Amino acid sequence: MATLSPTVTLKDLKTGHGGGIVPPPKTGGGGDGGGNGAPDYGGRLRRARLGLIVALTPIIMLFVAFTSAYIFRQGLPTLDAAGKAYIRDWMTVNLPIALLMVNTSLLLVSSITMEFARRQITRQAALAPVRSIPGISIGEERGFPWLYLTVVLGIGFLVGQWFAWQELGARGFYLATSPSSSFVYLLTGAHAVHLIGGIFALLYAAATSLLHRPVEARRIVVDVTAWYWHFMALLWIYVFALLVLAR
Amino acid sequence: MSTHAPVHVHAAPQGFIRKYIFSLDHKVIGLQYYFLALTSVFIGMFLSLLMRVHLIWPQAVLPLVGDIKPENYLAFVTMHGTIMVFFVLTTAPQGGFGNYILPIQIGAPDMAFPVLNMLSFWTTFVGFVALIAAFFVSGGAPLHGWTGYAPLSALQSAGPGQGLGADLWITSIAIFCIASLMGALNFITTTLDLRAKGMKLMRMPLTVWAWFITAILGLLAFGVLLSAGILLLLDRNLGTSFYVPLVVVNGQVMGHKGGSPLLWQHLFWFFGHPEVYIAILPGMGVTSQVLSTFARKPIFGYKAMVYALMGIGLLGFMVWGHHMFMSGMSPYSAFAFSLMTMAIGVPSAIKTFNWLGTLYKARIRFHTPMLYAIGFVSLFVSGGLSGPFLAQPVLDIPLHDTAFVPAHFHLIMGVAAIFGIFAATYYWFPKMFGRMMNESLGRIHFWITLVGTYAIFMPMHYLGLAGQPRRYSQFTEVAYLHNLIPLNKFITYAAIITISAQLIFLFNLFWSMWKGAKASDNPWEATTLEWTTATPPPHDNFGGHTPVVNHGPYEYSVPGAPRDYIMQNDPATASTH
Numbered sequence: 001m002a003t004l005s006p007t008v009t010l011k012d013l014k015t016g017h018g019g020g021i022v023p024p025p026k027t028g029g030g031g032d033g034g035g036n037g038a039p040d041y042g043g044r045l046r047r048a049r050l051g052l053i054v055a056l057t058p059i060i061m062l063f064v065a066f067t068s069a070y071i072f073r074q075g076l077p078t079l080d081a082a083g084k085a086y087i088r089d090w091m092t093v094n095l096p097i098a099l100l101m102v103n104t105s106l107l108l109v110s111s112i113t114m115e116f117a118r119r120q121i122t123r124q125a126a127l128a129p130v131r132s133i134p135g136i137s138i139g140e141e142r143g144f145p146w147l148y149l150t151v152v153l154g155i156g157f158l159v160g161q162w163f164a165w166q167e168l169g170a171r172g173f174y175l176a177t178s179p180s181s182s183f184v185y186l187l188t189g190a191h192a193v194h195l196i197g198g199i200f201a202l203l204y205a206a207a208t209s210l211l212h213r214p215v216e217a218r219r220i221v222v223d224v225t226a227w228y229w230h231f232m233a234l235l236w237i238y239v240f241a242l243l244v245l246a247r
Numbered sequence: 248m249s250t251h252a253p254v255h256v257h258a259a260p261q262g263f264i265r266k267y268i269f270s271l272d273h274k275v276i277g278l279q280y281y282f283l284a285l286t287s288v289f290i291g292m293f294l295s296l297l298m299r300v301h302l303i304w305p306q307a308v309l310p311l312v313g314d315i316k317p318e319n320y321l322a323f324v325t326m327h328g329t330i331m332v333f334f335v336l337t338t339a340p341q342g343g344f345g346n347y348i349l350p351i352q353i354g355a356p357d358m359a360f361p362v363l364n365m366l367s368f369w370t371t372f373v374g375f376v377a378l379i380a381a382f383f384v385s386g387g388a389p390l391h392g393w394t395g396y397a398p399l400s401a402l403q404s405a406g407p408g409q410g411l412g413a414d415l416w417i418t419s420i421a422i423f424c425i426a427s428l429m430g431a432l433n434f435i436t437t438t439l440d441l442r443a444k445g446m447k448l449m450r451m452p453l454t455v456w457a458w459f460i461t462a463i464l465g466l467l468a469f470g471v472l473l474s475a476g477i478l479l480l481l482d483r484n485l486g487t488s489f490y491v492p493l494v495v496v497n498g499q500v501m502g503h504k505g506g507s508p509l510l511w512q513h514l515f516w517f518f519g520h521p522e523v524y525i526a527i528l529p530g531m532g533v534t535s536q537v538l539s540t541f542a543r544k545p546i547f548g549y550k551a552m553v554y555a556l557m558g559i560g561l562l563g564f565m566v567w568g569h570h571m572f573m574s575g576m577s578p579y580s581a582f583a584f585s586l587m588t589m590a591i592g593v594p595s596a597i598k599t600f601n602w603l604g605t606l607y608k609a610r611i612r613f614h615t616p617m618l619y620a621i622g623f624v625s626l627f628v629s630g631g632l633s634g635p636f637l638a639q640p641v642l643d644i645p646l647h648d649t650a651f652v653p654a655h656f657h658l659i660m661g662v663a664a665i666f667g668i669f670a671a672t673y674y675w676f677p678k679m680f681g682r683m684m685n686e687s688l689g690r691i692h693f694w695i696t697l698v699g700t701y702a703i704f705m706p707m708h709y710l711g712l713a714g715q716p717r718r719y720s721q722f723t724e725v726a727y728l729h730n731l732i733p734l735n736k737f738i739t740y741a742a743i744i745t746i747s748a749q750l751i752f753l754f755n756l757f758w759s760m761w762k763g764a765k766a767s768d769n770p771w772e773a774t775t776l777e778w779t780t781a782t783p784p785p786h787d788n789f790g791g792h793t794p795v796v797n798h799g800p801y802e803y804s805v806p807g808a809p810r811d812y813i814m815q816n817d818p819a820t821a822s823t824h
Contacts, residue, residue, distance in 0.1 A: 050436050058470035072507070175481070179487075179489065179506065
C-alpha cells in the first residue's frame with residue numbers, strides 16, 4: 001500500500017506558474033494527450049490562461065481611457081459662470097483614506113487566500129489520476145476552505161467600498177457634485193463591477209464542486225480566476241494610488 | 248501524429264435549436280453573423296435610398312415613411328451610419344467570414360472557446376435589436392450621427408430622438424463593444440493556440456493574418472469606446488458633467504457645468520479610427536487570397552503584406568486627431584496627426600503595389616470573386632487618394648463639413664469593404680453551401696455595382712469642392728447650390744439603380760443555395776486548408792483527423808510541380824518551401 005505525500009507532488013507542479021507553462025499532462029505521454037479519448041486538461045488550461053491574458057487587455061484599455069479622461073479633465077480650464085474668464089474649477093475630493101486602507105488590506109489578504117486556494121486545487125488535480133488507480137489510497141485531503149474565505153473577503157471589500165461611498169456622500173461628494181467626485185465614483189465603481197465578476201467565477205467554481213465535476217475541470221476555473229483576482233488587487237492599488245496622488 | 252486534441256468536447260448537436268440557433272459550431276455562428284449583417288445592410292441601404300430621394304425631391308411624401316422632416320432625415324443619417332459601420336462592416340467580414348473560415352484555415356476543429364463564441368453572436372444580436380428599437384420609441388431614433396458628438400448626444404432635451412432613442416443607441420453600442428471584445432478574445436486565442444502542426448505564423452494565409460490583426464485592433468479599441476459610452480450614459484441619466492459644459496437649450500440652463508465636449512471626441516475617435524481598419528483589413532486579406540488564387544501566382548511579397556497589415560494597424564492608433572482638425576486643436580498637434588496620417592499611405596501603397604505585382608503577367612481567371620477583388624483594389628486606390636488631401640488641416644477645414652468627406656470614406660471604407668465581403672461571398676460560397684453561385688448573375692451584379700458605385704461617389708467629391716454641406720436635409724432652396732441640383736439628381740438615379748441591382752445578388756445567393764450547380768471540394772483549385780476538407784465541412788472540420796501543413800499558403804505555378812498549385816498539406820517533397 002503506497003501512500004503519496006502531497007508535498008512531493010506540489011514541488012513538481014510548481015512549473016504551472018506564470019501562465020503559458022503547462023503542468024505535466026496526466027497521461028504522461030507528452031503533447032496534449034490527444035488521441036486517447038481522455039479530455040485534454042493540459043491544453044484547456046493553457047488556452048484558458050492565454051484567453052485570460054488576452055481578456056485583461058481591454059480591461060486595461062478601459063482604465064487607461066478613464067485615467068486619460070481624468071488627467072485631461074483635471075488640467076482643463078473652464079469658463080466661469082459669467083463666461084468671461086477661464087478658471088480652474090477642479091475640486092479636491094476629501095477621500096475617506098483610513099477606510100479605504102482597511103478595504104485595501106482586505107483585498108490584499110483575499111489575494112493571498114486566493115493563491116492558497118489555487119495551490120490547493122492544483123495539488124488535488126495532480127493527485128486525481130493517482131487516486132483513480134486501484135489499490136492506491138491517499139489520505140483524503142479536505143483542507144482549509146480557502147476558496148470560500150476568498151469569496152467572503154471579496155464581499156467584505158465590496159461592502160467596505162459601499163461604506164466608503166456612504167462616507168463620501170456624508171462629506172458632501174455625490175456622483176454629480178463635480179467632475180472630480182464623478183471620477184472617484186466612476187473608477188471605484190468600475191473596479192467593483194469587475195471584482196463582482198471574479199466573485200461570480202469563484203461561486204461558479206464552488207458550484208461545480210457540488211455538482212461533482214472532475215477536479216481537473218474545476219481547477220481550470222479556479223486557476224484562471226486566481227490570476228484574474230490578483231490582477232484585480234493590482235488594479236485596485238493603481239486606482240487608489242491614482243485617486244490619492246493625482247487629486 | 249496529431250498536434251492538438253479536439254478543443255471542444257461537444258459532439259455534433261442534435262435537434263434544431265442546438266444545431267441552428269444556440270449552436271457552438273463556429274461555422275453556424277459565422278453564418279448567423281453573416282445573415283445578421285445581410286439583414287442590416289438592407290435596412291441601412293433603404294435608409295440611404297430615403298435620404299437620396301429626399302435630397303432631390305424634398306416635398307415628396309413617400310410610402311411607408313410619409314413626409315420626411317429634418318429630424319427624420321438626421322435620424323436616418325444616424326441609423327444608416329451606425330447600422331453600416333457596426334452591424335455590417337464590423338459584423339460580416341470579421342464575425343461572419345472570420346468565424347467560419349479562420350479555424351478551418353489554420354487546421355483547428357473549432358474556435359478556442361465555443362461557448363463564448365455563441366455568446367458573442369447573441370450579444371451582438373441583442374445590440375442589434377436595441378438599435379432598431381430606437382426607431383419605434385417615442386421621439387424616434389437619435390439625431391447625433393454615428394459619431395454621437397456631445398453635447399447634442401448628452402442632453403435628453405436637445406431634440407426629438409435624444410431621449411429614449413439616444414439611450415437605446417448608446418446601450419446598443421455598449422453591448423456591441425462587449426460582444427466584439429468576446430469575439431476578439433476568441434480570434435486571438437484560436438490563432439495563437441490552435442494552429443495545426445506545421446502552420447507556422449509565416450505560413451498563415453493573409454486572410455488569417457488580417458483577421459488576427461483586426462482582432463487585436465478590436466481588443467484595444469472597443470474598450471475605449473465602451474468607456475466613452477459609460478461616461479455618456481452617466482452624463483445623460485445621472486447628472487454628471489464629463490462632456491457637458493454650462494449650456495443653454497431653448498433658453499433654459501441645463502444642470503451641467505464644467506464638462507468637455509472634446510473629451511468625447513478624443514475617446515470616440517481613439518476607437519473610431521482603428522474601427523475604420525477593423526472594417527477594411529479583412530477585406531484586404533480576402534483580396535490578397537483571391538488575387539493570388541485566380542492569378543495563379545504566389546502573392547507578391549507575402550512578408551511585406553504581413554508587415555504592412557501590422558504597420559497599418561499600429562499607425563491606425565496614432566491618427567485619431569485628424570478627425571478633429573475642425574474641433575479646435577493646437578497647430579502643433581494637428582501637424583503631428585497630419586504627418587502620421589500621411590505615413591499610413593506607405594503601408595497602404597505597399598499593399599497596392601503588391602496586389603498589382605501579383606496581377607502583373609498573370610494568367611488571370613476572371614471568375615466573380617476575382618472581379619470583386621480587382622474592384623476592391625480599384626476602390627481602395629480611388630478612395631485612398633483623397634485621404635492625403637483630407638489629412639492636411641488646411642484642406643480639411645474647408646472640406647470637412649462638405650460632401651467631399653462622405654465621398655472619400657464611402658469609397659474607401661464603405662464600398663471597398665463591401666466589395667471585400669462580396670469577393671468573400673462568391674469565393675467561399677461553394678465551401679459553405681456545397682453549390683456554386685451563378686456566374687452570369689454574378690458578373691451582371693459586379694458591373695452594375697462597380698459602375699454604380701463610381702457614379703454615386705465620384706461626383707460627390709465635386710459637390711464637396713463646390714461647397715455642398717453634408718448632413719443637411721434640404722438644399723434645393725439655397726441659391727448658391729442651385730447649379731448642383733442636376734448632379735445631385737444623377738447621384739440619386741445612380742443610387743436607385745445600384746441599390747436595385749443588389750436584389751440580383753440576393754436572388755443569386757438564395758437561388759444558388761438550393762439550385763446552384765454542385766461544387767467540388769476545391770472548385771477554384773486553391774491551396775489553403777479549407778479546400779482540403781469536404782464541402783460543406785463536417786462538424787469538426789476535418790472529419791476526425793488534423794491536417795499537417797508542409798507549405799506556404801500561396802504556392803501557385805511552382806516550377807516542376809505536377810499541378811500548377813501545391814496545397815498546404817501536400818507532402819513536403821513537392822517543393823523547396
